[in-house]
Amino acid sequence: MDKSFDLVSLLKNNEKKHMHKPRPTQILSIAGGVQKRLERNIKHRKSSRLSAFDSIRNLSKCEVPDPISESQKEVEHRRMSLEKWKEEKEKRKKLLHTRRNRLLLALCTLH
Numbered sequence: 001m002d003k004s005f006d007l008v009s010l011l012k013n014n015e016k017k018h019m020h021k022p023r024p025t026q027i028l029s030i031a032g033g034v035q036k037r038l039e040r041n042i043k044h045r046k047s048s049r050l051s052a053f054d055s056i057r058n059l060s061k062c063e064v065p066d067p068i069s070e071s072q073k074e075v076e077h078r079r080m081s082l083e084k085w086k087e088e089k090e091k092r093k094k095l096l097h098t099r100r101n102r103l104l105l106a107l108c109t110l111h
Helices: 007-019 030-057 070-110
Strands: none
Touching: none
8 A cells, every 4th residue: 555656766757758869760870860861951952942943933924935837937947048148139239339339449540
């Protein structure tokens, strides 16, 4: 019938409970836990940076242009080649005009 209060045994039990954290069962070594935590932190940092960057860029407002069909590509290519041809033709005209003027000036100064 010894049901008296035992303070010493209570303190011993209490100290054992809070003295050390229990070792996690899933981690076999401290180095493994450190490596796992490092990888998780890097992954979290990358994802948070990307989400912040995407929110700044307003990706939802961007529109993707419709793909151009082959016939439209061909027409565009033909138009560009014609524009180049026109520019070259204008350059040739200007060059011939300046040559004529120089020739005429040279002939006029000789007489």
